[in-house]
Amino acid sequence: MSHISPVLWQFLVKWLTNFALFPPEASKIAPESDALFFFMVLVSLVGLTIVILLVAGFSILYRKERHPKAVQIEGSTLLEATWTIIPLGLFLIMFVWGALLYFRIYTPPANAMNIYVVGKQWMWKVEHPGGQHEINSLHVPVNEPVQLTLISQDVFHSFSIPAFRVKREAIPGRYTTMWFEADKVGTYHLFCTQYCGTNHSQMIGQVVVMSPDDFKQWLADSTSGASLAQNGERLFSSLSCNACHNTRPDARGPSLVGVYGSQLRLANGQTVTVDDGYLRQAILDPSEHVTEGYVPIMPTYQGQISEDGVIDLVEYIRNLSSGYRLQQTLNTTELPPGSEGTAAGPAPAAEVKQ
Amino acid sequence: MSAATIVTLPDQSTARIPKMNFLTKENGLLSWLLTGDHKRIATLYLISITFFFFIGGALAGLIRLELLTPQSDLMAADTYNKVFTMHGIIMIFFFLVPSVPATLGNFLIPMMIGAKDLALPKVNLLSWYLYMAAGIIAIYAMMSGGVDTGWTFTTPLSTHYVNTHVITTGMAVFIAGFSSIFTGLNFIVTLHKMRCPGMTWFRLPLFCWANYAASILMVLGTPVLAITIVLVALERTIGIGVFDPAKGGDPLLFQHLFWFYSHPAVYIMILPGMGVISEVISTFSRKRVFGYTAVAFSSVAIAVFGFFVWAHHMFIMGISNYAALVFSLLTMLVAVPSAIKIFNWAFTLYNGSITFETPMLYAFGFMGLFTIGGMTGVFLGATGTDIHLTETYFIVAHFHFVMVGGMLMAFLSGIHFWWPKWTGRMYPEKISQLAAVVTFIGFNFTFFPQFILGVLGMPRRYAAYPPEFQVLNVFSTAGATILGVGYLLPILYLTWSLKYGAIAGNNPWQATGLEWQTQSPPLTENFIETPIMDHEAYDYEWLERKQAQEVASV
Numbered sequence: 001m002s003h004i005s006p007v008l009w010q011f012l013v014k015w016l017t018n019f020a021l022f023p024p025e026a027s028k029i030a031p032e033s034d035a036l037f038f039f040m041v042l043v044s045l046v047g048l049t050i051v052i053l054l055v056a057g058f059s060i061l062y063r064k065e066r067h068p069k070a071v072q073i074e075g076s077t078l079l080e081a082t083w084t085i086i087p088l089g090l091f092l093i094m095f096v097w098g099a100l101l102y103f104r105i106y107t108p109p110a111n112a113m114n115i116y117v118v119g120k121q122w123m124w125k126v127e128h129p130g131g132q133h134e135i136n137s138l139h140v141p142v143n144e145p146v147q148l149t150l151i152s153q154d155v156f157h158s159f160s161i162p163a164f165r166v167k168r169e170a171i172p173g174r175y176t177t178m179w180f181e182a183d184k185v186g187t188y189h190l191f192c193t194q195y196c197g198t199n200h201s202q203m204i205g206q207v208v209v210m211s212p213d214d215f216k217q218w219l220a221d222s223t224s225g226a227s228l229a230q231n232g233e234r235l236f237s238s239l240s241c242n243a244c245h246n247t248r249p250d251a252r253g254p255s256l257v258g259v260y261g262s263q264l265r266l267a268n269g270q271t272v273t274v275d276d277g278y279l280r281q282a283i284l285d286p287s288e289h290v291t292e293g294y295v296p297i298m299p300t301y302q303g304q305i306s307e308d309g310v311i312d313l314v315e316y317i318r319n320l321s322s323g324y325r326l327q328q329t330l331n332t333t334e335l336p337p338g339s340e341g342t343a344a345g346p347a348p349a350a351e352v353k354q
Numbered sequence: 355m356s357a358a359t360i361v362t363l364p365d366q367s368t369a370r371i372p373k374m375n376f377l378t379k380e381n382g383l384l385s386w387l388l389t390g391d392h393k394r395i396a397t398l399y400l401i402s403i404t405f406f407f408f409i410g411g412a413l414a415g416l417i418r419l420e421l422l423t424p425q426s427d428l429m430a431a432d433t434y435n436k437v438f439t440m441h442g443i444i445m446i447f448f449f450l451v452p453s454v455p456a457t458l459g460n461f462l463i464p465m466m467i468g469a470k471d472l473a474l475p476k477v478n479l480l481s482w483y484l485y486m487a488a489g490i491i492a493i494y495a496m497m498s499g500g501v502d503t504g505w506t507f508t509t510p511l512s513t514h515y516v517n518t519h520v521i522t523t524g525m526a527v528f529i530a531g532f533s534s535i536f537t538g539l540n541f542i543v544t545l546h547k548m549r550c551p552g553m554t555w556f557r558l559p560l561f562c563w564a565n566y567a568a569s570i571l572m573v574l575g576t577p578v579l580a581i582t583i584v585l586v587a588l589e590r591t592i593g594i595g596v597f598d599p600a601k602g603g604d605p606l607l608f609q610h611l612f613w614f615y616s617h618p619a620v621y622i623m624i625l626p627g628m629g630v631i632s633e634v635i636s637t638f639s640r641k642r643v644f645g646y647t648a649v650a651f652s653s654v655a656i657a658v659f660g661f662f663v664w665a666h667h668m669f670i671m672g673i674s675n676y677a678a679l680v681f682s683l684l685t686m687l688v689a690v691p692s693a694i695k696i697f698n699w700a701f702t703l704y705n706g707s708i709t710f711e712t713p714m715l716y717a718f719g720f721m722g723l724f725t726i727g728g729m730t731g732v733f734l735g736a737t738g739t740d741i742h743l744t745e746t747y748f749i750v751a752h753f754h755f756v757m758v759g760g761m762l763m764a765f766l767s768g769i770h771f772w773w774p775k776w777t778g779r780m781y782p783e784k785i786s787q788l789a790a791v792v793t794f795i796g797f798n799f800t801f802f803p804q805f806i807l808g809v810l811g812m813p814r815r816y817a818a819y820p821p822e823f824q825v826l827n828v829f830s831t832a833g834a835t836i837l838g839v840g841y842l843l844p845i846l847y848l849t850w851s852l853k854y855g856a857i858a859g860n861n862p863w864q865a866t867g868l869e870w871q872t873q874s875p876p877l878t879e880n881f882i883e884t885p886i887m888d889h890e891a892y893d894y895e896w897l898e899r900k901q902a903q904e905v906a907s908v
Contacts, residue, residue, distance in 0.1 A: 020810050020822045020823070021806060021810075022809065022810070023809065023810050023811055033738060033739065033741075033742055036736070036738055036739055037733070037739055037742075037809075040729075040732065040733050040736070040739065043729070044726070044729035044730070044732075047693075047725065047729060048722070048725050048726060048729070051696060051697075051700060051721060051722065051725050052722065054697075054700040054701070054703070055700055055703065055718060055721060055722075058700070058703035058704050058706070058708070059703065059708055059710070059718075062639070062703060062704065062705060062706045062707060062708050063358065063707075063708045063709070063710075064358040064359075064360070064707045064708060064709045065358045067705070067706070067707050067708075068707055069707060070639065070640035070641045070705065070706045070707040070894065071641075071705040072641060072642055072894070072895070073641070073642070073644065073704070073705060074642065074645075074646075075644050075645030075646065075647070075648065075698075076644075076645070076701075079697075079701065080645050080648050080694065080697075080698070083693060083694060083697040084690060084693075084694055087689070087690055087693040087694075088686075088687075088690050091686035091687075091689055091690065091732060092686060094686065094732060094735075094736045095682055095683055095686045095735075095736060097736070097738065098682065098735075098736025098737045098738035098739055098740070099678075099679055099682060099736075099737050099738065100738065101737070101738025101739070102669070102675065102678060102679075102682075102737035102738040102740075102741065103675060104738075105738065105741055106675060106741075107675075121515065154510070154514075154515060155508070155510055155511040155514075155515050156508055156510075156511065156605070156671075158670065158745055160745070160746075160811065160813065162742065162746075162810065162811025163811075165741065165742040166741060166742070167670055167741050167742065167744070167745065168670055168672075169670050169671040169672055171605060171606065171671065171672055172510060172599050172605055173599025173600070173604075173605065174599070174606075174672060176671075176672040189811060189820065191811065191813045192813070193744075193745035193746060193813040193814070194508075194745060195435075195504045195506075195508065195511070195814075195815040196511060197435075197502070197511055197515055197516060198431055198432050198435065198502070199431055200431075200435070200815060200816065200817075201426065201431060201813075201815075201816035201817045201818045201819065202431070202818070204820075285602065302600055303600065
């Protein structure tokens with residue numbers, strides 16, 4: 001082997017060891033997505049073969065040497081109908097199959113655990129409900145459905161995990177969701193696939209799929225001290241949301257207890273389902289989202305809360321299942337905001353609850 | 355392969371280029387710059403788009419060189435972003451959109467319908483000046499620092515987050531758009547009003563049908579692009595907030611508007627190319643195009659359906675699932691007319707008498723590559739698989755198979771086919787056949803590995819990538835060098851042929867179109883007397899009878 005050029009040698013070695021042709025299938029949906037993909041590859045190959053055979057075959061049979069005089073033919077309705085209807089049928093099969101897959105990929109199951117992801121130039125910030133933050137990586141448990149709620153703080157980004165065959169755009173000003181159920185422990189690529197400026201190609205990271213026990217351990221080791229809801233609670237009182245949104249009978253704003261997931265009639269007559277996206281809009285653009293029976297006095301919080309802060313608030317309201325918590329928050333606002341008895345809390349001196 | 359050929363050249367010892375023709379009628383720079391002759395304007399366009407093609411091609415070369423290694427080492431990431439942005443803008447707005455319509459269409463449509471010129475010669479010249487003004491502004495933007503938004507100008511990146519020459523480049527695209535609107539308008543008026551006696555709609559060569567369909571798209575679609583660019587400029591300068599969520603705007607609205615033009619734009623680019631293929635396949639198999647009416651109407655069908663599929667660029671962007679459903683279905687429907695065309699061309703060969711001159715080789719290349727490009731479009735049109743494949747190299751490969759493998763092959767096929775008519779001289783056959791084969795091989799080497807990269811998930815517009823993708827990228831770059839040779843060869847031998855090529859005579863390919871029944875290069879007025887169309891398009895028996903008569907009368 002000594003006479004092979006080292007460059008060529010290295011190329012051959014690289015070829016043999018580092019040459020990927022197909023991405024790993026690491027989620028429940030991946031084999032389903034690949035099934036349709038391979039069906040399409042098969043149809044394409046058959047179609048391409050037919051075209052090549054026709055062109056090559058006719059070129060041999062009817063080349064000028066063999067067939068000096070062309071025979072004029074107008075066309076053939078039957079043949080033309082054939083190659084209209086068969087491709088149409090195949091395309092419609094792909095359409096239906098693709099649509100079924102699409103609805104499955106973009107409809108999260110009700111029991112999925114939710115993780116928030118904020119995209120910003122040029123990193124992904126992942127926020128677990130328990131308050132664990134990660135940058136450019138995402139830790140998830142294996143065999144458990146995970147829903148991601150995505151938003152961008154600046155430009156369009158796109159959250160892509162090729163090994164799971166899922167991808168979703170992170171859009172400024174609007175939540176989007178995606179979900180997956182990883183089924184193989186391992187580390188996979190995470191890419192931003194929507195061009196987002198200078199360091200677009202550095203906006204990459206890894207998705208770490210862990211066994212449930214490892215994941216629990218990881219959550220415990222990575223805690224930041226306060227859950228998103230707890231952060232939200234603090235924000236709720238520091239922005240004086242509870243001055244109006246309390247459970248008192250004379251409250252100027254609607255009670256937020258149990259509002260998440262409910263049907264709400266608005267002042268303009270619309271009925272909406274309260275979800276993350278609605279709450280976000282109601283906080284940032286309140287005059288367009290007034291609950292029936294209330295007056296539009298809420299000021300906008302546009303520009304005053306970061307996307308992370310909005311997520312905290314949404315997570316707080318989402319978990320607000322009884323007025324008791326709200327009362328607690330209300331009582332503590334007369335005093336400095338309290339921490340929830342966690343080690344890393346900012347103001348342990350303010351332990352006034354109960 | 356033996357050299358059975360259809361080429362019939364006049365006796366070279368006595369043949370001369372006609373003294374009086376559109377190239378020699380007047381001399382001097384001004385006679386070109388102030389001309390109203392569609393053939394001269396087409397020549398101006400041909401020179402200019404070739405110039406822009408080589409700028410765009412050089413930028414593509416830089417992209418491929420950078421991607422030879424996984425790190426971003428040849429250029430800084432910012433530079434890379436500017437390079438691929440300018441590659442896209444120049445290739446799309448300054449090469450692909452005007453390529454066939456403004457050169458071949460401009461040159462041929464009046465001759466094909468037996469007219470003296472386009473209906474609005476001054477508008478035609480204005481369109482070239484707008485094109486050049488736009489091109490100069492684009493090059494100025496590139497030289498003075500460039501722009502790094504990607505050719506799609508996606509908001510809010512383009513409006514709030516970059517400080518490069520977005521408005522200058524936007525202005526270039528805006529002006530180029532008007533050039534394209536004027537070309538389209540001119541073709542529509544000409545095809546309605548200037549057809550010679552006997553030239554009914556269904557006697558038109560299919561090239562005219564294809565350009566007519568593309569013209570409708572230009573006239574109806576391009577204004578939307580213009581509006582969108584103005585909105586981006588206003589957003590950048592005075593912050594009107596249409597696309598800004600903080601002011602109640604919708605950033606997705608930009609993409610709806612942009613793709614409302616830019617999806618039909620791909621049909622603006624490909625339809626005229628399909629027209630070229632119809633002419634070439636018919637001529638070199640000596641047969642009427644199989645199912646003329648179906649091919650003609652499939653062009654119109656593509657143009658009509660083409661307007662209602664734009665949101666298939668946005669399946670993963672959070673449009674409603676049901677909207678995705680509708681746009682996916684319509685996308686499947688627009689794929690059908692393309693399939694019809696491919697099979698009709700294949701069956702045009704059936705029972706023909708086929709020869710394999712250069713234009714035909716390019717046309718065969720088109721059919722193979724366009725089939726792959728079209729089928730992979732279906733992968734992206736089906737919502738479920740689009741999620742995984744979109745925004746990766748799969749889409750880059752798909753687009754280049756359709757645009758470079760399809761459109762550029764068709765353009766080169768057309769340039770070779772009508773070169774004798776345009777210049778009066780033949781290009782050297784052997785080396786041009788070689789160029790066609792080299793282009794085909796180089797093309798597949800360059801772009802096929804990108805499909806695999808896309809399936810692996812490699813995102814597009816990345817200056818750096820994970821090392822396991824390197825081997826395929828090396829293949830792609832190697833192929834690009836071969837492709838580069840394939841594109842340089844025609845420039846060399848076509849230029850050579852201007853002086854040394856064999857005299858072509860009126861009709862070297864024995865083709866039936868009216869443009870072939872006049873001298874090469876044609877007179878400024880195209881025909882000595884207004885022709886009368888007394889036969890169907892592609893009537894080779896009529897041509898034989900006519901030639902027999904000419905021989906008898908001599």
